[in-house]
Amino acid sequence: MNDVAIHWFRQDLRLSDNPALCKACERGGLLPIYILDDVTAGPDAMGAASRWWLHEALAMLNRQLGGHLRLYRGDARQIIPALAKSYGASSVSWTRCYEPWRVKRDKEIVDxxxxxxxxxxxxxxxLLWEPWDIKKQDGTPYKVFTPFFRKGCLQAIPPAAPMAAPEKIEYASALADDGAVALASLGLLPDIAWHEQMVPHWDIGEEGASKALERFLEEGLNGYKSGRDFPSLPHVSRLSPYLHWGHISPNQIWHALEALEEGDIPARDMDHFRSELAWREFSHSLLYYNQDLATKPLQNKFAQLEWRDDPVALTAWQKGKTGIPIVDAGMRELWQTGYMHNRVRMIVASFLVKNLRTDWRKGEAWFWDTLVDADLANNAASWQWVAGCGADAAPYFRIFNPVLQAEKFDPEGHYIRRFVPELASLPNKYLFQPWTAPEPVLSRAGVTLGQTYPLPIVDLKASREAALEAYHALS
Known part of the structure; x- marks a missing residue:
């Protein structure tokens, strides 16, 4: 096999159901590569949690490829053509990405x-479908999720059946002087050992993704529609980082659902989980057709909204020291695991944007740096949704009350006690708002407000009214 076929791994870090990789294996001796391109990424370069995950993922992928994965660092617009020329490659394959900077870069590389x-x-x-495949009858993209899902996705050509991994891969002989570097030279690990606490929470790689899907189908899907809102219950898939990095494809998940025996899982749970997969598709559609989704509100009037600039409050939110237990639990889960339960993501985001009146883009930036599933489309679309300025967004005047949310979705306090252990001995009556507890109750629980646990950094009622006043000023 004389022809060399380069496959450029990006966010498709798997061997199974990888159409571009399979095509490369048909074309010639495979040269599998990965490029860390912070040059063209610019402000969209990966955050710290993503870089840690990528380090582990590349090590795993290299083992799957028998040590043949070649790593490079720099401008892919220069590296890809140089490699193609050096190796005389007949083809270069890759899986599409939809971030604006990648779309622009890829067009230059094609030329x-x-x-x-x-x-x-x-x-x-x-994706299950390309962004341009799901449109309204008039040819324009959807701006509202429900018709996107019901009329678009569910009426479209069904997702393709997953492909098997290549049975046998013939590798091209690597050149010694082609610029490849060692994994450690990519500098993906944080300077501090912050990432080490995340390690026990994840099984990174293709096999880990398959196990996570199997576990969810067996333990979490039944009861998903209602159970997914309770952060201490197992009704979440935790598949988002595996999907983002391509350790598993959405087609594999979709068809795993289809393979379940009819009647095993209630239809409402199946439908709701499919809608969550479709929300991911919707987010990518929004990004594809709105390239500044991460920086500019889709509803123009929100560009005039006046935000508070309070670095102290922002830091308290980031560190999980706001004095609001459910908010602090969520932010600490994020810091310790690189992940946050979706219901809690909405609560902490609403608190930042509406109670603290902090620009949603600052929250988006923190999530970008600390989430292992940080995805430009999902992150930006979801923050705009909570802020009320996005497509099909929750109205700005919908302000989550974090105390009521905690009482409803963490009624026994299991989630709060796990991540805010200094409040663990408080009775449920006061756990969700410890500032209302009598001094003897606080003393028995070993809680000293302002010392062992902070007082609330904002009054929930007054801040809600201020947020509504700011919103009405836009009208």
Missing amino acids: RLQALNSESIRLNGS
Whole structure:
């Protein structure tokens, strides 16, 4: 096999159901590569949690590839054509990504490969449907989720059946001087050992993704529609980082649902989980058609909203020291695990944007840096949804009361006690708002407000009224 086929791994870090990789294996001896390109990423370069995950994922992928994965660092617009020329590659394949900077970069690379007579193979392996495949009858993209899901996704051509991993891979001989570097040279691990606490919470890689899906189907899907809102229950898939990094494809998940025996899982649970997969598709559609989704509100009037600039309050929110237990629990879960339960994500985001009146983009930036599933489309679309300025967003005047949310969705306090252990001995009556507890109750629980646990940094009622006043000023 004389032809060399380069496969450029990006967010498709798996061997199974990888159409672009399979195509490369058909074309010639495989040269599998990964490029850490912070040059063209600019402000969208990966955050710290993502970089840690990537470090582990690349090590795992390299083992799957028998040690043949080649790593590079720099501008992919320069590296890809240079490799194609050095190896005389007949083709370069990759799985499409939809971030604006990647779309722009990929077009430039295609042009440069064409000048070298090297074919560029670009295939979908990240979404159930391409963004341009789900549109309204008039040809415009959907701006409201429900018709996107019901009329768009569910009426579209069903997702393709997953492909098997290549049975056998013939590898191209690597050149000693092609610029490849060692994994450690990518500098992906944090300077401090913050990431070490996340390690026990994740089984990174393709096999870990398969186990997570199997566990969810067996233990979490039944009861998903209602149970997914309770952070101490197992009715969450935790598949989001595996989907983002491509350790598993959405097609594999969709068809795993289809393979379940009819009647095993209530239809309402199946439908709701499919809608969550569709929300991911909707977010990517929004990003594809609104390239400044992460920086500009989709509803223009919100560009005039006046935000408070309070670095002390922002830091308290980031560190989980706001004095509001459910908010602090969520932010500490994020810091300790690189993940946060979805219901709690909405609570902490609403608190930041509406009670603290802090620009939603600051919250988006913190999530970008600390989430292992940080995804530009999902992150930006979800923050705009909570802030009330996005497509099909929750109205700005919908302000989550974090105390009522905690009482409803963590009624026994299991989640709060896990992540805010200094409040563990408080009775449920006061756990959700410890500032209302009598001094003897606090003393028996070993709680000293302002010392062992902070007083609330904002009055919930007054801050809600201030947020509504700011919103009405836009009208």
